[in-house]
Amino acid sequence: MNQTAVQRLYLMQVGVMPEYRIPIVCALMQTQDGRNILIDTGLPEVIPEEASEFENGQDAVEQLALIGLSPDDIDVVVSTHYDIDHAGQHAAFTRAQYVVQRAHHLDAASNPRYAAIRPQWDQPAERLQLVDGDTELLPGLTLVETSGHVPGHQSVLVRLPRTGTVLLTIDAVPFASGFTRDPQDGAGTPDAEAIRASTIKLLDLAERERAALVIFGHDEAQWNGLKLLPEYYD
Template sequence: MKMHALSGGRLKMRKSVYLPAAEKTETIELPVTCYLIRHEQGNILFDTGCHPSVAKNAEDRWGSMAKVMVPINSPQDNLITQLDSVGLKPDDIDVVINSHFHSDHCGCNEFFKRATIFCHLFELEAAQAEDGLQKGYIPKDWKHANEIKTITGQYDLLGNGKVVLLPLPGHTPGMIGAMVNLDKDGSFLLASDAVPMQANLDLELNPKNTWNPDLSLASMVEVRRIQSGGAKILFGHDDAQWQSMRKGPAFYE
């Protein structure tokens, strides 16, 4: 089994969203991280990043959210071109795991027409609710014709302990992470926005865009427990970590 780290775009936001002590005018650049897991049972994506169109006109797709979450990547920097760099096309993907349904994590879902979507039941319910759009769930990013399978607790995706989905609520109602257990490089927790940056974990800091602060802190406790067991935590938007990682055709195994 191999795991590739793939870019799903790049954003600029106010730093204080993630680190409240920062000056309100200070901005921070954030990678949008996606992961491809190649296993004999199939090709799996964890998150699909931003839709390619937002690099040219984010407001057309995201509306007012584009003023808060500003894409700064080139039009070629998206998950579809990243997959091409490792020799895969969208129809080669069997499963898409969405950590949650915010647009920088499910924006390319529409391209994976053969894939089954896995998400948490509470996340699907939040996106489907009458106020879903007001809470940041944009239908054109998450709502497609794919088969959707929901989880409510820990879920062994392949039935062999290699990819295990874990509820980590707080950022959103149905936030999930994935434990990926590799033979040579060890175990990784794909934490997504349950812990967007290392500083959030180290300082136990909830970002301002947290849905439920108490649940978020409880999820961080769980992430720390997993970390203490030897797993490496892969944060959702930590640029320093992202720059240090093997990316694209390079892989972990």
């Protein structure tokens, strides 16, 4: 197995979209040298009126406390994108470096889609690490550019010592039913072609890496069967 810096992967469900039974999720990776890397931060503590379809649960800060971590213990926040259910508590992690695709961060600056939580994701330049395309962040931890859901969306590939390769598709493929090479109905989807390209990219990657586990961003049936914090994958 390829060498990896990541020793543990914790999964957290931090909220829900009740009408559609869609889980809102985050993840935490811990490295061999003691670093804590958070993938997304979930919903804001106070949900804006325009996002009333979401409902908070036990948030990331509360769940991290269950394993003895505070926000100051988080070294890196991998921001997959700035939607309200993924970047809603970025500002809580005041010591973290934020890693985001450059294309996404630049688009967000003038995109009203992300305006409601701009104080969360609009961090000082010295705390941002802007990446361009697929990027190996650490040995065994790769960020995968998967535009389509939004420009500059990124998924995450991590190699664990025992479990093997885990692919977190995030919102590039939110449901298992969409992880297919079969044509999908893209009617009404502005970036259907890009979504399709990113889906094929992730399918190819999962096959090439012989992924032991592919975790979809909002699939209730799958998340009901996964190990959730304080349990972990190693």
